Amino acid sequence: MQGNQQQAYDRGITIFSPDGRLYQVEYAREAVRRGSASVGVRTADGVVLAADRQTRSPLIEQSSIEKIHAVDDHVGIASAGHVADARQLVDIARRQAQVEQLRYDQPVSVESLTKEITDHIQQYTQTGGARPFGVALLVGGVLDGEPRLFETDPSGTPYEWQAVAIGGGRDDIQSYFEDEYRPEADLAGGIQLALTGLAEAEDEGLDPADVEVATVDVESEQFQTLSQEEVADHAEAADLGGETDE
């Protein structure tokens, strides 16, 4: 009987358990943990987003695995968890960035954009008949010379970070960042920290070809995706180079 009651709390998203938990939101966090990792690093020179996009078959076109998305000229989003859910949130972010231009004739701030997304995610934790988003996002960008990096989680809570990991291996990568993060690092240092962080979650080492990296630097305030060669160069500089490293 106790067991049946316990089970019922995870049936509806709008039902609290007696100890005040929303099981569907916690299950959504589990869905994020099952995804491959994405990381974000903020440096004084800009923000770095990096994502592991290992493929399940060598025949799949790697470019079709979208984990990092341009949102506006000065903002990008990396995701972990359900890619399809991420696309919906990314589209909301893209629309909101343009609404800000239409409404105020100004680029949207990274903080406002993040909160618009998290407010939307939150609605799905309180609405009957819907399920929460099974995805976490990293929203990174630069506006007025200020680099910002935020995380969204399935409960709809925004967090701001200096360096953060979402998805599989999060705890290992995060504790690595906690040891290795240097606020004074330049953008290249940030990229290398992001790559070595992702490698922490890989037992068999990190293949640079499996990593997608994008930056928004303070000088240009433009979202840019790194080419495979550039990622490989940074991996080599960070002593990763594709070989087993652990």
Add this chain to the structure above:
Amino acid sequence: MSDEVGTPGTRDPYAPELGGFDGLGGDAGTDEDKVVSTGTTTVGISAADGVVVGTDRRASLGGRFVSNKNVVKVEQIHPTAVLTLVGSVGGAQSFIRTLRSEANLYETRRGESMSIDALATLAGNFARGGPFMAIHPILGGVDAEGEHVYSIDPAGGVLEDDYTVTGSGMQLATGTIEGNYDPDMTVEEAGTLAAKAVDAASERDTGSGNGFVLATVTDEGVDVEEFDAVDAAL
């Protein structure tokens, strides 16, 4: 909360978040003999250390009957910005209330006040999309980028200038400012020039008169002074 989950990206960027334009008649206040309008002369002048906005105090029915002699036609809508009431009084008052609440909401949400450029864009969107009728306000304000004076026309046109004049006395007042404007003038000097401009219009325009109101905007805030006669401000 309803079962419908709103999609933020589909919000109408041309409408206010609070209230809205739906259900408001598009032809309210078109009969100028029955609707109180400001007639008006309002001037905005950008100075070296701030912005001044000066207005007369008359409300009239089509410029033929003075229906009020004590109108304050410039109101604060933002910590460092003011807007004038020009045209239909009902439309202008509603426009000011709408912009003020949007500016407040923006500031409480984001922890910083809206830039004057953003405020002007928002005002232009509302003027274009809304049922405010014949209004032609001046927006004057100061932000991190400096001093700004905008005219917002009834079709939503937003034009920035060093100085601008709207209302039925605009040609008379513009003539006074033209040639006497200096971008290096202080707010005190600009205030005197604004008073002269409104004075000239009050002499000859039947829609303008009954005194003077001067708003001074600096990076510290807004100060509004009322004068029963324009002479007192000269």
